[in-house]
Amino acid sequence: MRVIPLVPALLLPVGLTLTGCSVPPDEIRAVSAAAAAFAARDRASDTSAACRHLAPETREELAADPGPTCAAGVAEADLPDAGEVRGTEVYGREARVELDQDTYFLTSFADGWKVSAAGCTPRLRKPYRCLVKGD
Numbered sequence: 001m002r003v004i005p006l007v008p009a010l011l012l013p014v015g016l017t018l019t020g021c022s023v024p025p026d027e028i029r030a031v032s033a034a035a036a037a038f039a040a041r042d043r044a045s046d047t048s049a050a051c052r053h054l055a056p057e058t059r060e061e062l063a064a065d066p067g068p069t070c071a072a073g074v075a076e077a078d079l080p081d082a083g084e085v086r087g088t089e090v091y092g093r094e095a096r097v098e099l100d101q102d103t104y105f106l107t108s109f110a111d112g113w114k115v116s117a118a119g120c121t122p123r124l125r126k127p128y129r130c131l132v133k134g135d
Contacts, residue, residue, distance in 0.1 A: 023090040032085045034113035035097040035104045039082040042118075047071035055107050055114040057134030077131045079119045103128060 034053065041050035051059055051070035062073025083100025093108040105117040105128075119131025 027090055028088050031090055031095040031097060031106055031113050032088045034106055035088070035099065035115065036085055038104065038115045038118065039099060039102070042074065042079050043081055045075075047074040050074050053115055054132075055109070055116040055134055058114075058116050058132060061134050062132065074132065077119060079131060082118075105130070105133075 038050055038053035041047075041053060048071045051062070051074060054062070054070065054074075059070045062070045062077070066073050066076045080101045082102035082104070085097055085099055087098040089096045095106045095108075095113065097104045097106060102118065103120040103122070104115050105120065106113045107116045115132075117128070117130040117133035120128040120133075121130075122128055
């Protein structure tokens, strides 16, 4: 009687699943570029241009609170100088980008990736706390 090793047979579906979930490098570059573009506009204090890189709900939230416009909200948020992109993780239509001094969350839209939250700091066993975020 021939014995078939069980462990490799069980790992085969796992290996196929992990391979199927990989994100194309072009997608990772697009997310990183969107995050870097927002960081550059914020660093240059070009708050109107920074708002164009924000997700619609985030722009609306900033216009309402603190208001009176998205640009004023970005300025008042006093985001840290984010620095350069250190790492990007994509999960379907959502992504997290780690920068030198900040963490951004992005969402994919028909016209590209937009920052949905910025100025985010991790908290132990709790969601990130973000200075700028949509509802």
